Amino acid sequence: MIKIFDLFAGIGGFRIAAEKVFKNKINIKTAGWSEIDKYCQLSYNSNFINNGNYFIDDIKKITSKNNNFCNSTNYNSIKKKEFIKDNLPSFDLLFAGFPCQSFSSMGKQKGFEDERGALFFDIAAILHSIKPKYFILENVKRLLTIDDKKTFRTIISILQNENYDVSWWLLDSKDYGVPQTRRRIFIYGSLKKNKSNFPIDPPKISKKVTTTKSILEKNVDTKYILSKKILKTILKDGSGGYYSKSEIDLEIARPLTRTMVKMHRAHQDNYYSNKFINNEKKLKWIRKLTPLEALRLQGFPDKFYKIAKRNNVSDTQLYMQAGNSVTVNVVEAILNHLIDHGWFK
Ligand SMILES: C[S@@+](CC[C@H](N)C(=O)[O-])C[C@H]1O[C@@H](n2cnc3c(N)ncnc32)[C@H](O)[C@@H]1O
Secondary structure (H helix, E strand, C coil), X not given: CEEEEEECCCCCHHHHHHHHHHCXXXXXXXXXXXXXXXXXXXXXXXXXXCCCCEEECCCHHXXXXXXXXXXXXXXXXXXXXXXXXXXXXXXXXXXXXXXXXXXXXXXXXXXXXXXXXXXXXXXXXXXXXXXXXXXXXXXXXXXXXXXXXXXXXXXXXXXXXXXXXXXXXXXXXHHHCCCECCEEEEEEEEEHHHCCCCCCCCCCCCCCCCCHHHCCCCCCCHHHECCHHHHHHHHXXXXXXXXXXXXXXXXXXXXXXXCHHHXXXXXXXXXXEHHHHCCCCCCCCEEECCHHHHHHCCCCCHHHHHHHHHCCCCHXXXXXXXXXXXXXXXXXXXXXXXXXXXXXX
């Protein structure tokens, strides 16, 4: 039995993938999860059975008792370790997609987030205290290069010092069966004493090529169609024309963003026309993605959307949640790859 902790759970992209991949292969149980955003909690709780699972909204309540926030010098303190061990359940596999934060700017800026410290150190504190056999962490590509690569180096060396074999892959969602360009780093590790076969090669790229044609809905509410007024702003500039194929109707969508609900210019977001969707000759309308399509671009099953809607999660929240989540297909590919290398026995 592999017990999992879903940290920074969002809407459970890691968990959906794990429940699918491990099914009929390896027994798993979600020992606990943590997510601070109440709308993410609603989507997550609607879609997963959480009876008796440990839950904490703000992980800092556990890792940073009395506002003693985690940083590079205290994450492995004995006090923290004792408190975390007493309060979190034990588990074997940690999932965590965490915000990209530069360590060198910590403390210099007075922002709330900075005062609370980088969330990576909360991960480090948990690994130090619970010592799960495995972890998979996700982050944006930029984490590799900020602060002249110092932040990334620090992360890897802390993980290694915690006695893990550690490596990372930069993977693009479009290579794993969803039509979205989305480059993310996945840092993975296994406790040295496990002696697991440690793969360096990335998960095999999917042979199946999918395009956005396969995820776009044919008939949608007119509210998704852009008004003439907004069209002008959205399609302005770019390659010059009012309607430019290089800007909209992309077969492989641009990276979804958390803020896609706010509508950006066409060179940042994804817009589609009747020409592309319905194979029509004449341009009649251009529309934005629906929340269902956004979730599909992250590999979520349609039932996830239906259940969230039934539980009153708004379109706005669903766009943000989809833009923030990990691509389910990529996690599936990683887990399958690791199982093939003898992990999780
Ligand atoms: C990059 S997202 C991870 C998304 C997730 N992997 C998914 O598939 O949806 C990071 C998540 O961490 C949550 N978060 C941020 N600070 C937190 C904290 N202190 N405690 C718990 N969750 C937190 C955010 O609300 C956000 O949903």
